[in-house]
Amino acid sequence: MKKLMMAFGAALLLFGGAEAKNLKTFSIDDLIPGGATYAQHTPENIYGLQWWGDICMKPDIDKVVSINPVNKYKETTVVTLEQVNNSLKEQKLGQIHHFYSVSFPFAEKKIMKIEIPQKSVFYDFGVHQITKIINVKERAANNDYCKENGSVAYTIDNNLYIADSKGQNIQITNEPKGVVCGQSVHRNEFGILKGTYWSPKGNYLAFYRMDERMVADYPFVDIDTRIATEKPGKYPMAGMSSHEVTIGVYNMATGKTVYLNAGNPKDRYFTNIAWGPDEKSLYFIELNRDQNHSQLFSYNVERGEKEKMLIEESNPKYVEPQHPILFLKGDNTKFIYQSQRDGFNHLYLYSIDGKLIKQITKGNWLVKEVLGFDGKGDNIYISSTEVSPLEVQLYKVNLKTGKRTRVTQVAGTHTTLLSTSGKYVIDRYSSTTAPRCIDLIDVNKGKANNLLTASNPYEGYNTPTIEMGTIKAEDGVTDLYYRLIKPVDFDPAKKYPTVVYVYGGPHAQVVNNTWLGGARGWEIYMASKGYVMFSVDNRGSENRGLNFEQVTFRQLGVTEAKDQIKGVEFLKSLSFVDANRIGVHGWSFGGFMTTNLMLRYPDVFKVGVAGGPVIDWSYYEVMYGERYMDTPESNPEGYKESNMRLKAGNLKGHLLVIHGGVDPTCVPQHTYSFMKACVEAGKYPDLFIYPGHEHGVVGKDRVHLSNKMTQYFDEFLK
Structure with missing residues (x-):
């Protein structure tokens, strides 16, 4: 001991x-x-920290402050609550009470996206005026904004809609009760957290369609009505009939949907959806119901036909794919695949024809997350347990040599966010001795600028x-x-x-x-x-x-x-x-x-x-x-x-x-x-x-x- x-x-x-x-x-x-x-x-916190290109944005209650790493981390107020609310008032859009939920989707434009009921409002903080409003219908949920085409995919009840850049709200699916579109499937297993996937240039929208009509109803009861009301929910128990999932691809130009021809969806799981950079192919992993055999397939999105089986894995107990493939930056012919095949989750480099080029990371530790690439795509950033199973640290990994450089140096568990170029990192961490710390790290210089060290x-x-x-x-x-x-x-x-x-x-x-x-x-x-x-x-x-x-x-x-x-x-x-x-x-x-x-x-x-x-x-x-x-x-x-x-x-x-x-x-x-x-x-x-x-x-x-x-x-x- x-x-x-x-x-x-x-x-x-x-x-x-x-x-x-x-x-x-x-x-x-x-x-x-x-x-x-x-x-x-x-512990004290700073909420909503995010990147606008390589500038850190710090939303607060009454203002948004920018922190520029190039300019000695100088803090500058870029917009105030009064300025935004004046613009909202002019458009009769009510007001907001803080900036904690805003986002900055365009690294090259001074645009802030504000979410209010049934609307996405785009505010130019350079000229201090509203430049665009996207309206969605009442009861909209699962909103998924695409900055490339300016549209929002969303769901109402069990169907999928798109509010496009022309101001139209288009109903994409019209399914009966028991068939759910555009939402997470397979009960959020296999790393699935959503149901819509925009293509890289915004020309297509891939989405899940889940038929639950064969799944038994479970009798949940609402006791708040005078006579208790049954509110059944679908609950597939072990060994019983499960839902059946298919994948649709909606073409923004033609307004038509093609469903991928993957065969009978019974007793199969379709997971880890990813787009090819050229938007011609869609990739996902198919897992059998026994969950001991997985296959990565590519499909032609125009025809919906299967192109090729690229990677196959099996395990006498189970395989558990949880991550979509990731194409290299600026290279449409190679992608990174995550697998536990050697006993720990690691990165593998494959060519587009399914041939293994090399294993990128290796060791008795796990890759926890892939955060992205640096500016040229020569290095990839990962969080891992390499230091200890009790910690998560950030590393830069050279894709050619496999050399790993530790970015976060302080012992503890780190949650990091990479800037657009990969030059800087927002690092949130805590440890047994630190309730919470937040640093901005210059990756190349290896220096950290502290934004917060919370007291006990x-x-x-x-x-x-x-x-x-x-x-x-x-x-x-x-x-x-x-x-x-x-x-x-x-x-x-x-x-x-x-x-x-x-x-x-x-x-x-x-x-x-x-x-x-x-x-x-x-x-x-x-x-x-x-x-x-x-x-x-x-x-x-x-x-x-x-x-x-x-x-x-x-x-x-x-x-x-x-x-x-x-x-x-x-x-x-x-x-x-x-x-x-x-x-x-x-x-x-x-x-x-x-x-x-x-x-x-x-x-x-x-x-x-x-x-x-x-x-x-x-x-x-x-x-x-x-x-x-x-x-x-x-x-x-x-x-x-x-x-x-x-x-x-x-x-x-x-x-x-x-x-x-x-x-x-x-x-x-x-x-x-x-x-x-x-x-x-x-x-x-x-x-x-x-x-x-x-x-x-x-x-x-x-x-x-x-x-x-x-x-x-x-x-x-x-």
């Missing part, structure tokens, strides 16, 4: 000791989103210490990262109750080098009340490579639970942890893990609070569920082993299950069926429903949720 005292925790010790009695105590409103004083205890928002409060380190997984070989939060006024001679906060599933990591080590406000609150709080990222979680993740394949909850128990063994080795008072809490996959741990190890965990839990994976949706578990028909033993209803009779401790009343992600049927199983087994868990809430409890009700969980642990664990 390795342990490292966070500098953050050590610094907080300076507030303790003899002066601790003068420090304030946190209330739950201080630490939970929706709390009355929560905003006062979040907990200063003056009695704050817990945090430690991070590693323990061995159940296999005795693999390192797992943990976070340990000690109570305020910690006394090593005392025995403390301990709560394990768990997620444990794919695409998530709860321990990292960010502010508070990734801890949530509720964990800090619980530590302020005298609890030890602990988390460990078990095998199956994110940022450690494919083998680390895939060890849970077809048996969700088994290996993860064994690793969590290794965490408990570590806790029991600590003299200040009361081994008879260990609880567990998690939400979503963490809710499944909480229930799972309470039932697999009933003599270990005294109290659990499970939020939005999966209880039976056969009740979960197709894309996610079948990737990790296959179908109930092909993996009956795996589904049986992971079914919490069948383990309800093992319950010994106190278990509170919480669920959103209209949860469309993990449907309430999970919790209701578990309660029924507990009744049949003669067990007595507790249940709390948040009516009207979906998968997460938000707003002021989140404070209620946090209080509810705290009260439960106070009553049965403390």
Whole structure:
């Protein structure tokens, strides 16, 4: 076991000791989103920072300021709220109250785009006047602006529209109920976040068409009507009929739509749409329903016919394409393809005929994101975990030599935005010692100009210490990262109750080098009340490579639970942890893990609070569920082993299950069926429903949720 005292925790010790009695105590409103004083205890921020070419634009409430890296980062006010509102008033367009949501789409023009209801307003901040207004219809959603042709694609209900540069609103599709166009498909899996894709020059619009009529209706209920109203939603469960997706291409010149001839769409996923630079071809990855075989195809957009299969991948467990191809800058014959084929997500260079030229990045770390190219296209910028699985850093990679140059130098987790030429970077980061920092980096000079260094928002409060380190997984070989939060006024001679906060599933990591080590406000609150709080990222979680993740394949909850128990063994080795008072809490996959741990190890965990839990994976949706578990028909033993209803009779401790009343992600049927199983087994868990809430409890009700969980642990664990 390795342990490292966070500098953050050590610094907080300076507030303790003899002066601790003068420090304030946190209330739950201080630490939970929706709390009355929560905003006062979040790190200071600068909202809306973005690039206008190579000039950084800083929107504020009453003005927009430009920051010019060439001119010693001089700040200049380019437009005021009064100027914009005067122009809006002249056009009878109302007014705006801040600049946080504006954008600057043209690097070469002094144009600011302002979104107001049913309108996109273009304001020239050089001459201070409105130059253009694009009107969309009432109830427009999913707006997608194309600066090349000046049009906006949008949806109303299930159909797709375009508001063009001539002021026309054109209905592109006219589909019956149950067929959805222009919106995200496949339940936002495979990196899909939208449903429309403009071509590079704006001559075409590719879009998804999703036929859901064969998918079973799930009976969500609206209780706000006098007689509760059924509001069914489409929910394809594992092993059942899924929706069928096709891809359309609308030609702006002819007004006609061609649907790509990909064959029968049944039991197939079409993902990662990308345009060729010449607009002649559209590229996407086709994935089979088993999700173990993918193929990258090119299609002719005029005829809709398949041109060629370029890249093919298979894996005995699953492949998971999440990124579209990216053509090199100024080169229509080569593109970059992302793959986990060597165990980690890396970049590969291919020719347009599908031949591998070379692997660009390699190592036991992941490429997290591709940000873009430099001015000439000789280098590409990536964020990666090369320094540590706990950090994200920005690198410049030379496409010819593969040489990587680290751009962000400070330890922590960085989120970056590249300027148009690639010369400068907006760098937002935090670490265990830094609540939030924002720098402008000159890539070539390697110099950073600080825009913000947030102060500790907990200063003056009695704050817990945090430690991070590693323990061995159940296999005795693999390192797992943990976070340990000690109570305020910690006394090593005392025995403390301990709560394990768990997620444990794919695409998530709860321990990292960010502010508070990734801890949530509720964990800090619980530590302020005298609890030890602990988390460990078990095998199956994110940022450690494919083998680390895939060890849970077809048996969700088994290996993860064994690793969590290794965490408990570590806790029991600590003299200040009361081994008879260990609880567990998690939400979503963490809710499944909480229930799972309470039932697999009933003599270990005294109290659990499970939020939005999966209880039976056969009740979960197709894309996610079948990737990790296959179908109930092909993996009956795996589904049986992971079914919490069948383990309800093992319950010994106190278990509170919480669920959103209209949860469309993990449907309430999970919790209701578990309660029924507990009744049949003669067990007595507790249940709390948040009516009207979906998968997460938000707003002021989140404070209620946090209080509810705290009260439960106070009553049965403390």
